[in-house]
Amino acid sequence: MLEQRIEQHFIDSADLKYQAAHVLSKPIAAAVQAILASVTSGGKVLACGNGGSAADAQHFAAEFIGRYERERPELAAIALTTDSSIITAIANDYDFNVIFSKQVRGLGSTGDVLLALSTSGNSANVLAAIEAAHERDMTVVALTGKGGGKITQALRETDVHICVPHDRTARIQEVHLLVLHCICDGVDTQLLGDQETGT
Numbered sequence: 001m002l003e004q005r006i007e008q009h010f011i012d013s014a015d016l017k018y019q020a021a022h023v024l025s026k027p028i029a030a031a032v033q034a035i036l037a038s039v040t041s042g043g044k045v046l047a048c049g050n051g052g053s054a055a056d057a058q059h060f061a062a063e064f065i066g067r068y069e070r071e072r073p074e075l076a077a078i079a080l081t082t083d084s085s086i087i088t089a090i091a092n093d094y095d096f097n098v099i100f101s102k103q104v105r106g107l108g109s110t111g112d113v114l115l116a117l118s119t120s121g122n123s124a125n126v127l128a129a130i131e132a133a134h135e136r137d138m139t140v141v142a143l144t145g146k147g148g149g150k151i152t153q154a155l156r157e158t159d160v161h162i163c164v165p166h167d168r169t170a171r172i173q174e175v176h177l178l179v180l181h182c183i184c185d186g187v188d189t190q191l192l193g194d195q196e197t198g199t
């Protein structure tokens with residue numbers, strides 16, 4: 001019974017990935033172009049999200065600063081989820097809803113990209129970060145699900161919305177990780193050419 005349940009998770013996850021490939025390839029390509037344009041002209045990516053999405057933000061920053069599959073110059077990315085002193089001070093002195101937006105105001109500049117992850121599209125601190133990014137004239141790349149929630153309305157026409165067509169948080173997160181790897185691969189391919197990799 002348990003094994004059957006586990007197998008079903010694999011099948012459901014694979015099914016969603018098949019379905020989402022066609023729907024998401026266009027916005028993912030747009031995200032690659034937006035991020036590439038930023039980091040090749042001195043900009044950076046600020047990434048944020050809660051829970052599993054915080055881990056995704058950090059995963060992305062690690063692959064940008066370190067590497068994805070191929071050697072290349074470091075690319076500028078910062079996860080806004082990692083500095084416990086900053087996060088506890090802001091949450092304690094102000095409000096948890098502004099833990100990301102205050103960092104965006106402090107670190108963000110025109111031409112940077114905010115990578116905003118929220119499976120529901122409704123996390124207040126991610127929404128506030130989007131508002132702060134717009135104040136700084138940054139482009140927002142939003143990864144959501146469940147129809148996009150409030151983030152759909154918060155985005156501008158020049159932003160990129162990658163909305164996973166599913167309602168279950170875990171399944172959406174599984175696709176978000178694939179999306180982030182597609183972005184890393186797309187940026188590397190644009191920078192280094194279309195070369196096979198064995199890693």
Ligand SMILES: O=C(CO)[C@@H](O)[C@H](O)[C@H](O)[C@H](O)COP(=O)(O)O
Pocket residue numbers: 050051052053117118119120121122123126169170173
């Ligand atoms: O990883 C999971 C569930 O799979 C949780 O930690 C999940 O990320 C948290 O409940 C988040 O607070 C959900 O926020 P969001 O994706 O709706 O913005």
Ligand SMILES: [Zn+2]
Pocket residue numbers: 052170173
């Ligand atoms: Zn999870």
